[in-house]
Amino acid sequence: MKKVVIHDPTLRDGQHAVRHQLGTAALRRYAQAADAAGIPVVEVGHGNGLGASSLQVGQAAVGDDEMLSTVREALRRSRMGVFMLPGWGTSADLRRAIAHGADVIRIGVHATETSLAERHLGVLRDAGAEAHCVLMMSHMASPEELAEHAARAVGYGAQAVGIMDSAGHFLPPDVTARITAIVTAVGTTPVIFHGHNNLGMAVANSVAAADAGALIIDGCARGFGAGAGNTQLEVLVPVLERSGFATGIDLYALLDAADLAERELMPTPPVTASMSIVSGLAGVFSGFKHRVVELSAPAGVDPRDVFFELGRRQAIAGQEDLIVDVVAELSARPAIG
Amino acid sequence: MKKVVIHDPTLRDGQHAVRHQLGTAALRRYAQAADAAGIPVVEVGHGNGLGASSLQVGQAAVGDDEMLSTVREALRRSRMGVFMLPGWGTSADLRRAIAHGADVIRIGVHATETSLAERHLGVLRDAGAEAHCVLMMSHMASPEELAEHAARAVGYGAQAVGIMDSAGHFLPPDVTARITAIVTAVGTTPVIFHGHNNLGMAVANSVAAADAGALIIDGCARGFGAGAGNTQLEVLVPVLERSGFATGIDLYALLDAADLAERELMPTPPVTASMSIVSGLAGVFSGFKHRVVELSAPAGVDPRDVFFELGRRQAIAGQEDLIVDVVAELSARPAIG
The missing domain is CATH 3.20.20.70 (Aldolase class I)
Structure with a gap:
């Protein structure tokens, strides 16, 4: 073996x-x-x-x-x-x-x-x-x-x-x-x-x-x-x-x-929640989650879109400033439909 | 596709x-x-x-x-x-x-x-x-x-x-x-x-x-x-x-x-707890868990041993009586060590 x-x-x-x-x-x-x-x-x-x-x-x-x-x-x-x-x-x-x-x-x-x-x-x-x-x-x-x-x-x-x-x-x-x-x-x-x-x-x-x-x-x-x-x-x-x-x-x-x-050690065992699935699909460090959610809501942007866009830009830990940019750009786009 | x-x-x-x-x-x-x-x-x-x-x-x-x-x-x-x-x-x-x-x-x-x-x-x-x-x-x-x-x-x-x-x-x-x-x-x-x-x-x-x-x-x-x-x-x-x-x-x-x-729908999402892992390894219906745990404790038997023994006996749903037999047999065995 x-x-x-x-x-x-x-x-x-x-x-x-x-x-x-x-x-x-x-x-x-x-x-x-x-x-x-x-x-x-x-x-x-x-x-x-x-x-x-x-x-x-x-x-x-x-x-x-x-x-x-x-x-x-x-x-x-x-x-x-x-x-x-x-x-x-x-x-x-x-x-x-x-x-x-x-x-x-x-x-x-x-x-x-x-x-x-x-x-x-x-x-x-x-x-x-x-x-x-x-x-x-x-x-x-x-x-x-x-x-x-x-x-x-x-x-x-x-x-x-x-x-x-x-x-x-x-x-x-x-x-x-x-x-x-x-x-x-x-x-x-x-x-x-x-x-x-x-x-x-x-x-x-x-x-x-x-x-x-x-x-x-x-x-x-x-x-x-x-x-x-x-x-x-x-x-x-x-x-x-x-x-x-x-x-x-x-x-x-x-x-x-x-x-x-x-x-x-833990309050509860980990759960694979929707935002974790999105960060995994997008290939973005899940430590971004809190900031992404926090910044998206007031801007009327879907945090899932933010994650996928961060993935396209290959964001890595330490580049949390990118979140601000992406949220601003997505919120400036005209709504569709 | x-x-x-x-x-x-x-x-x-x-x-x-x-x-x-x-x-x-x-x-x-x-x-x-x-x-x-x-x-x-x-x-x-x-x-x-x-x-x-x-x-x-x-x-x-x-x-x-x-x-x-x-x-x-x-x-x-x-x-x-x-x-x-x-x-x-x-x-x-x-x-x-x-x-x-x-x-x-x-x-x-x-x-x-x-x-x-x-x-x-x-x-x-x-x-x-x-x-x-x-x-x-x-x-x-x-x-x-x-x-x-x-x-x-x-x-x-x-x-x-x-x-x-x-x-x-x-x-x-x-x-x-x-x-x-x-x-x-x-x-x-x-x-x-x-x-x-x-x-x-x-x-x-x-x-x-x-x-x-x-x-x-x-x-x-x-x-x-x-x-x-x-x-x-x-x-x-x-x-x-x-x-x-x-x-x-x-x-x-x-x-x-x-x-x-x-x-x-749910109080909390499912967790893969230890007894679920054991029932999966043993190949036993996890619906047995409650009865296995309940019967093992007073008999001084490890419920994990019960699950593995049920697996060896190919227990299936509807055969909950087997749990009683297995617990009784395991508790009658002389302790090792």
Whole structure:
């Protein structure tokens, strides 16, 4: 049976669904439950990663140092993961995370901006940490571009490289094409897939990724994450097992961890609501939703039109100003009919 | 572009999630919204179909006659569908439904019990109604058995025939094998697929069915249904369109209908909770959940073990007595460790 390594960002990506307000008790208890299930990597942090807690993207309830020490102490068998976006976090943040015992450190960059990860991947290589590089919003790049950037990240020192379907836009054939291209380009370097469920395809996409040779697959308990959420971990694991992949995870303990997550981490599990479907179809970061809805209503514009127009303009996170432009243009158009 | 016909049992299968308590105002408003979106068939009724309202499976808030006349009046373009399980409903119920203007009448039978549908399919053929036959719990039969029973149903007069993944057990390759076998067996007769989301695969399975030649695909707004719910209709439609199938449905009006359904039909949208995952893996009807949990706790038995044992014994709806036996046997086993 082929193996896959499950990477669990419940305590990092899930933070987006609760404005980064997970407390230390919740972090500890979920980490212990995940550890008991034998989940290989438990990722923790602010939703936007190391150093990101701020007024702009939200201040976390717990600082990076306390999050890392809490989870480190809770884990016996699982390795601890962290995430960092260059610009939000710095080399100093990486070194602090290593000092806290982070085992796996992921640098996230836009799909075609691998060069932004070069310096930090170098820092991690010199420090001897396990460095991953993930290409976000990967539906905006072709399989060939992703393969080129993945190979570049390996050249910078990444020991695993892969893609995030940040907008939840992919269908399985899209994933197959991209993972196949990346696996071909990076040879024996483990390849990562991280899905979102905007089109109800997160589990199916993850199986397609594993079938195409991805070795590291991400999932969150109950899909905990913003909007439609991430790949639902406790569904993903038994489905991968049935599909011929060994995860080494105990099913009942995993279900227990997911039940705990539903009770203690989230107000309600993610729902695939209409605006999440639209953002997935449009290929737009679902974090735009609040602003899109807020700006569309007073302008008499359909927020769904705004999402599709943002998709046509290939808007990415950080370009929230585009929302204002699109709403203004759509509201200026003469009404039809 | 190939065509698929969307069949929407929100107002029938969704009833299971609210103990058949949908009122006439909710029925009318959803039917109008579905009609406005251009959904070809809107199915309505008690969750277990015509004639099923009873103390045993739950008394509906609204009787069959009133449900049918309410929805009939609300529909302009959409055709009205009804469902019947032989034994719960009778030929008289079928005739009443036809008198109420039901356009599409589905007879549901266990996967390998097509003979139970013979008489009712004959009644429908003689009445000139469009008769469908759906094979339930279809994961319990091989592709060859399903093909044989589907062909038999066509012989009895079914004008469309297909399978329900009643336990939410299938992965896409399972669906591909079964739909392919059925399409081969029944030739030009339209083939139906009806999914459930216990393993997060309802949309992916439905696309696999369409790819394998299924022409009629079921989906419910927000997946409205018991446990993990049905295939989420407003996700299914755009994903089918992106996958090369024309549905003729207006996306925005469909999303509006789903938003209305979330507000007016359900307390909360379905969640894929741990026990739903277990029932899907075990291949057991999720309607067993309440009894399994209720009987397991006082006996000190893990309800998940009960589900997997019921799966090994191929328990089907109506065999709730088996739960008592399994719980008793598991509780009598010496504890390990």
